[in-house]
Amino acid sequence: MEFEVTVARKTDVLVVGGGCAGLAAAICAARHGAKVLLAEAGSCLGGMGTAGLVGPFMTCYDPAGERQVIKGIYDEFVRRMAARKGAIPPEDCHAGDSYCGYRIPGHDHCASFSAESFKAVAEDLCEEAGVELLYGALFLRAVMNEAGDIITGAVFATKMGLIQIDARQVIDCTGDGDVAAASGAPFLYGDDAGLTQPSSLFFTIRGVDKAKLEKLRTETGRSESIFFQKEIMQEMEEGRYHVPRNKVAIYECPDGTFRVNMSRVQMHNGLDPFEVTRATVAARRQIPEIMDLLRRIVPGCEQIELVQTASVLGQRETRRIEGDFVLTGEDLRHSRHFEDDVFIAGNSIDMHGGNSVNYQPAKGAAYGVPYRILLPAKVKNLLVAGRAASMDREALAAIRVMPPVFAMGQAAGTAAAMCIAENTEPAQVDIGTLRDLLRADDVVLE
Ligand SMILES: Cc1cc2nc3c(=O)[nH]c(=O)nc-3n(C[C@H](O)[C@H](O)[C@H](O)COP(=O)(O)OP(=O)(O)OC[C@H]3O[C@@H](n4cnc5c(N)ncnc54)[C@H](O)[C@@H]3O)c2cc1C
Incomplete structure (x- = not known):
């Protein structure tokens, strides 16, 4: 059965997914003159950094x-967040x-931040740059040209039914490479046996007596004393x-x-919604046991209370596009x-x-x-930024973290705007000019 699809917008650059990669890509493409629409399945920007409660940067x-x-x-x-007391800057x-x-x-020099400040700053910066936001839009299907190598539009499931956004350039920032996979770009999943790094559901707690916790570090002279590895292994061995x-x-x-990053679940297929649901429920059920452990064995955590659990399970790894160039460990x-x-x-x-x-x-x-890690094979007007870029599992385990993901988004957005201005394709972009634009936008290249 064919469903009716309404063409809702025509835009220069369509960014799919509003995590760190997507919001950076959208803002930078718009600042460089392109008309940009950023479509996001959820109802806030930030992806893992907000809905996933992941942090610090x-x-x-x-x-x-x-x-x-x-x-x-x-x-x-980060500095915009720090100005509203929503982040501690890296220095x-x-x-x-x-x-x-x-x-x-x-x-x-990590940077601590609050998810609420992240959401607000992301929406402010998008609005200031002139990015049109579309929440509640789950990407489903790519509309291709006859040759099957150019995306002409993307179909989204929304409360209004299926809508199509036509675009000249598309940037896949779904983290899972959904657009790349749907448009026929080759991709890899996990290791040779298809196994990925495990997933975790973040949660936040209050009531930590920091002075008590840090006294232990001072007394032992060892930062690792706060990890309680030996004690946890013993608890595991003794079945507690x-x-x-x-x-x-x-x-x-x-x-x-x-924030607590201690839950852990292993999935076989992090793209199967039934499996992801089961894993999310299982991870959330681990939280009382983790809270109990912290209260029992960590001095300073006796009085902790749960504040919030993430609404999205943190998946470290799913698809990676297989571009002509693959960055390696x-x-x-x-x-x-x-x-x-x-x-x-x-x-x-950081391989889990x-x-x-x-x-x-x-x-x-x-x-x-x-730049080449952002270019999928086969599809000419698509860039992929963030967790699904072209890299092996080790490189992914390093640059999947948020600061590099912002930087990938910045490069992809800037390149997409160049493609619009020069009527060209991402693979044909003049690298010298792209690097000059990035340098002028405070990106460090050497
Ligand atoms: C457990 C865990 C711990 C981590 N710890 C840290 C840490 O301490 N520090 C750090 O810097 N990084 C950490 N990371 C890494 C980091 O959070 C992520 O790798 C990074 O945020 C990924 O950014 P992204 O923009 O590629 O994807 P995401 O943040 O996943 O954003 C993707 C966005 O796309 C949307 N989307 C997905 N599919 C679709 C679709 N089909 N249609 C429309 N929208 C869609 C999602 O809703 C989401 O908003 C951690 C990650 C995990 C999982």
Whole structure:
């Protein structure tokens, strides 16, 4: 049965998905002169950073923690949030402090923020740039040209039925590569056996006695004393704790509440809505057990209360497009740079699996992230920014965090606006001009 589809808008650039990548892409494309529509399935911007309650913003500094290397729209965003007391800027968050989850390697200069401030700043910046927002619009289908290599429109499920948005350039920021997959671009999913990193449902708590918690750190002289790894392993062995994550992971927010990243569920297919629903319910059911554990074993957490659980399960990994170029963990480890770098980063490889994390702290100089990871094969007028860009699992485990994702969005949005102005395709964009525009917009490239 064919459903009736109404063409609701024609736009230059259609951005699908309003997480960090999507909002950055939309704002930057609009600032560079394109008419932009940003379509989002939910009812707020920010994706994982808001509906997912994920935070803090991971580091935007080089591996030595000496130089801020991710700036541009990310930096502007954090400073707008900080001005309304919704964020602690990166220079004021230090390795080992509560804002960085008491973590040291790879965690210098994270930035703590509140999800509510994120939502408000994102909507303000979109409005100021002239981005048209469309909430409650779930992307379903790509409308292709006859040759099947150009997207002419996208169909969304809405309360008004199916609507179509026609566009000249499309940027897939769904995190899951939904548009890329629907338009026939090749993609990969998980490891060789199709297994992905586990998922977690964030929640926030109040009532942490920080002084008591930090006394322990001072007494032992070890930041890791706050992770209670040995105690949790023992609780697991003795059958008192069943959540498959063996470390305390709590991060202070600007308002004194803490986010908790300790639930963990493994899915086979993070795109199957029935499985995602079951996993979300299972993760939410872990929360009382985690709260109980914290109250029992962590000094300073005896009186904690639950504030909120995330409304969306945090999936670390689903689809990755298979572009002509694939950024690898090796590229990051060797601090490689490319002629088409659109930003540089110093984020560590943070690979979750089983009940633990394989964390490889970034070392040496910052590495480059090239424009080509945003280009899917086969579809000529599509860019993919964020979690689904073209990279192997190790590179994904590093640059899936929010500051690099903002930077990917900035590059994609700027390139899409160039395509509109010059009537060209993303793969034909002049890299020198793109890099000049990014540099002028405060992006660090060297
Ligand atoms: C458990 C966990 C812990 C993490 N910890 C940190 C951390 O401490 N610090 C950090 O910086 N990063 C962290 N990250 C990583 C980071 O939060 C995400 O990788 C990043 O935010 C992804 O951004 P995105 O814009 O690519 O996707 P998302 O934030 O997922 O945004 C995608 C948006 O697209 C929308 N969407 C999806 N499909 C459709 C569709 N078909 N139609 C319309 N809209 C659609 C979604 O509703 C969403 O708003 C963590 C991630 C997870 C899962």
